[in-house]
Amino acid sequence: MPSARELADRVERHDRDRYIAKRFRELVLADLRRALPFDGYVFALTDPVTRVATSPLADMPGPPWPRLPELIRARYLTPIHRWDRLLGLSGRSLLELTAGDPTRSLVWQQVHRDLGVLDTAAVAFADRYGC
Structure with missing residues (x-):
């Protein structure tokens, strides 16, 4: 299981790659799911x-x-x-x-x-x- 720092580094890499908002969120959710399984999510912009x-x-x-x-x-x-x-x-x-x-x-x-x-x-x- 990746550490919190490793997860944050992955998110920052996705951000640097300048994905569109939906793709960025999909990648972050995939990283989170590998570290912390969950049944559902809502990832909204604000x-x-x-x-x-x-x-x-x-x-x-x-x-x-x-x-x-x-x-x-x-x-x-x-x-x-x-x-x-x-x-x-x-x-x-x-x-x-x-x-x-x-x-x-x-x-x-x-x-x-x-x-x-x-x-x-x-x-x-x-x-x-x-x-």
Whole structure:
């Protein structure tokens, strides 16, 4: 398993190669999956001014399509585990941020609990342009 530094170096190499945003995210996700297996992901770009997520690249097993708007709404309404509140922190799990009480998250209350999701991880990236 690669170290955190090795993963960061790989991401920086992809960045230097100037891939388009979608391809860059695909490569980063492939690197992450080799280091830390996961069941699903949402890797969105973010408007630098409003910090609204845009252009999501996602693979989320579980939520039926009719529940997707509910999931997105809950993601924006909950103050816990939001990408725009994680800036400057390393990745965090929902259980870590809630001291083991995921019911503090609207996303978990309204959608993830019903799907049997036990925990989620979130990482926010920023550069000189914003989140």
